[in-house]
Amino acid sequence: MSSPEHKKLIWDLIKDIKVGMLVTQDENEDGVMRARPMSLVQDAYDGSLFFYTPKSDAKAFEIEQDRDICLTFSNPKDNVYVSLSGKAKISEDQNLIDRYWNPWVAAWFKNGKKDPDLGMLVVKINKGEHWDSKNNKLVQLFEIAKSSLITSETPNLGENEKFGTE
Numbered sequence: 372m373s374s375p376e377h378k379k380l381i382w383d384l385i386k387d388i389k390v391g392m393l394v395t396q397d398e399n400e401d402g403v404m405r406a407r408p409m410s411l412v413q414d415a416y417d418g419s420l421f422f423y424t425p426k427s428d429a430k431a432f433e434i435e436q437d438r439d440i441c442l443t444f445s446n447p448k449d450n451v452y453v454s455l456s457g458k459a460k461i462s463e464d465q466n467l468i469d470r471y472w473n474p475w476v477a478a479w480f481k482n483g484k485k486d487p488d489l490g491m492l493v494v495k496i497n498k499g500e501h502w503d504s505k506n507n508k509l510v511q512l513f514e515i516a517k518s519s520l521i522t523s524e525t526p527n528l529g530e531n532e533k534f535g536t537e
Contacts, residue, residue, distance in 0.1 A: 377534055378416055378417060378418060379416075380501075381416060381453065381455070381496075381499070381501065382415065382416035384444070384451050384453050384501055384503060385411070385416075385444045385453055386411070386416075387446070388444045388445070388446050388451070388453075389410055389411050390408050390409065390410050390411070390444075391408070391409055391411070391420075391442045391443060391444040391453075391455075392406045392407065392408055392409070392442065392443045392444075393406065393407055393408075393409045393422070393430065393440060393441075393442055393492075394406045394440060394441040394442070394443070395430055395433035395434060395437070395440055395459075396433060396436070396437045396439075397429075397433060398429075398432055398433050398436045398437075405429075405430075405433070406443075407430065409422040409424075409442070409492070410422065410475075412471040412473070412476065413471055418495065418496055419493055419494060419495050419496065420442065420455070420457075420493075420494045420496065421467070421471060421491055421492070421493055421494075422491070422492040422494075423468075423471075423476050423479065423480070423489065423490070423491060423492070424461065424490050424491070424492045425480075425488045425489070425490070426461055426463075426488050426489070426490040427488050430492070431461050431490065431492075434459045434460065434461060434492070435461075438458045438459050438460065439456070439457075439458065439459075440456070440457060440458070440459045440494060441454065441455070441456050442454075442455045442456075442457075442494060442496075443455075450502070450503065451501075451502070451503050452501065452502040452503075453499065453500075453501045453502075454499055454500050454501070455494075455496045455498075455499040456496070456497060456498050456499060456535070457494045457495050457496040457497045457498075458494070458495050458497065459492060459493065459494045459495075460492075460493050461490040461491070461492055461493075462490065462491045462492075462493050463490055463491075464491065465484075467491050467493070468484055468489060468491055469484060471491075472484055496535070497535050498533070498534060498535025499533070499534055499535055500532065500533045500534070501532055
């Protein structure tokens with residue numbers, strides 16, 4: 372879990388990235404990990420992330436088998452990387468489906484909000500880690516060179532923080 376300030380920080384890091392990679396354990400291939408892109412639909416973060424998904428999709432069955440998931444977000448241009456772990460479930464809550472419905476989602480579900488295959492993937496985040504470097508590549512290279520050639524200290528490449536519970 373994290374404080375309201377930390378939730379705001381996580382949201383500020385991922386909201387403009389929009390698409391994260393959802394990692395689940397494949398139910399058919401001896402536990403092989405699978406990742407696929409998922410698009411955020413919410414406009415704020417309070418500990419859970421929401422994604423529309425077909426209930427018949429493989430990820431729905433993988434979540435049924437093993438609810439532990441990982442979501443990663445990255446923006447290499449701005450040196451922002453976020454890894455979030457949590458518990459996932461598929462919800463059929465119509466109020467939740469209605470809350471985030473938009474034209475982009477409608478393009479994927481031809482039968483609209485009442486599509487019998489429509490579900491909401493709800494991920495309750497319980498831990499994670501983020502990296503955020505405001506420094507450009509040249510400054511990062513200087514920090515690495517300084518560390519290895521002059522100071523033998525770990526280079527300062529920006530913020531890195533772990534949070535949450537096991």
